[in-house]
Amino acid sequence: MTFNGFPAKVQSTPVPSPVFGPLLEDIDDLAELKCILRIIWLLNQKKGHPRFLTLNEILGDRVLIRALGSIQNASHAVIEKALSRCVSRGSLLTGRRDACDQHTEEILYMINTETNRKSLLRITTDSKVIIDYPKSRPWEGSIERSNIFALYEDNIGMLSPIIADELKRAEQLYPVTWIEKAFKEAVSRNRRNWRYIQRILQRWELDGTSDGRFERSPKKASYY
Numbered sequence: 001m002t003f004n005g006f007p008a009k010v011q012s013t014p015v016p017s018p019v020f021g022p023l024l025e026d027i028d029d030l031a032e033l034k035c036i037l038r039i040i041w042l043l044n045q046k047k048g049h050p051r052f053l054t055l056n057e058i059l060g061d062r063v064l065i066r067a068l069g070s071i072q073n074a075s076h077a078v079i080e081k082a083l084s085r086c087v088s089r090g091s092l093l094t095g096r097r098d099a100c101d102q103h104t105e106e107i108l109y110m111i112n113t114e115t116n117r118k119s120l121l122r123i124t125t126d127s128k129v130i131i132d133y134p135k136s137r138p139w140e141g142s143i144e145r146s147n148i149f150a151l152y153e154d155n156i157g158m159l160s161p162i163i164a165d166e167l168k169r170a171e172q173l174y175p176v177t178w179i180e181k182a183f184k185e186a187v188s189r190n191r192r193n194w195r196y197i198q199r200i201l202q203r204w205e206l207d208g209t210s211d212g213r214f215e216r217s218p219k220k221a222s223y224y
Contacts, residue, residue, distance in 0.1 A: 009190045013044050016111070023091060031068050035082035036091050038064045043111060045157055050119035055107040058083065063153060083109065093117060095124040147176060151183045156192045163194055174201050 019036065027033045042061065043051045058064065058079060065075045068082065086092040093110045108123065110116040123129050148167045152159060159167075170179060182200040186192060 007187055011192070013041050015040055019091075023089070026089065029082070029085055031078055031082040032085040032089070034067045035064065035079065036086050038067065039086075039092065039109065040111065042158065050110065050116060050123070052108045052110045052120075052123075055080075055083075055109070058109065061158065062149075063158075093120050095120045097124050098127070148179055151180065152194070155183055155187050156194065166194065166198075170198070170201065174205070178204055 015037075019040070023036075024033075027036075038061065039053060039058065042053055042057070046052075059076050064079060068078045069075050083092065083094070087094050087109075090112055093112045093116055095108050096105045097108060098105060108120065110120055148171050149159060149164070152163065152167060178201060179197075182197045182204070185200055186197045189196075
């Protein structure tokens with residue numbers, strides 16, 4: 001696969017400078033490097049503070065799974081080994097905290113900064129600190145992704161189960177060419193969100209596509 005370059009108005013992710021200096025010199029494992037870069041990106045998608053990822057979130061990230069191997073059964077073990085290397089090297093912090101059901105533990109990961117060290121200590125030692133765990137599970141399905149999933153992840157960001165269901169429904173409702181055009185139009189207008197793309201598709205269903213052609217979706221009638 002050939003990368004076609006970065007689009008205009010591409011979003012950027014802040015990365016701590018040592019990643020491109022001493023860490024880059026020291027890291028000799030490709031899985032570890034991919035893991036820390038992806039985790040930095042995932043954490044930047046979070047809102048609020050402190051920002052952390054659970055182990056289940058990381059194991060459920062299909063981009064990381066695809067990046068670290070084509071054998072699904074081995075992917076989780078590869079990710080956990082890469083996480084262990086990140087923690088041992090000092091780029092990541094990890095800690096355990098009771099899950100919401102109080103019968104299991106959540107394993108948390110943070111970037112290793114002074115502020116995060118204090119936050120992680122407070123989270124893992126003070127049961128009065130309330131944190132909202134994401135409802136995610138390790139990815140157990142095929143690592144093959146449909147084209148619409150690839151479009152979403154490449155142009156918008158991480159998939160959630162709700163968005164994945166909506167994308168599957170859109171594949172049943174609209175031609176692939178419409179979906180590809182809608183993503184392209186949203187990116188060109190720097191409106192990188194699924195709701196905006198949905199409105200484009202709905203408008204084309206009523207008024208015709210953006211190139212002036214009126215073309216009823218052949219999938220629309222078959223869906224109902």
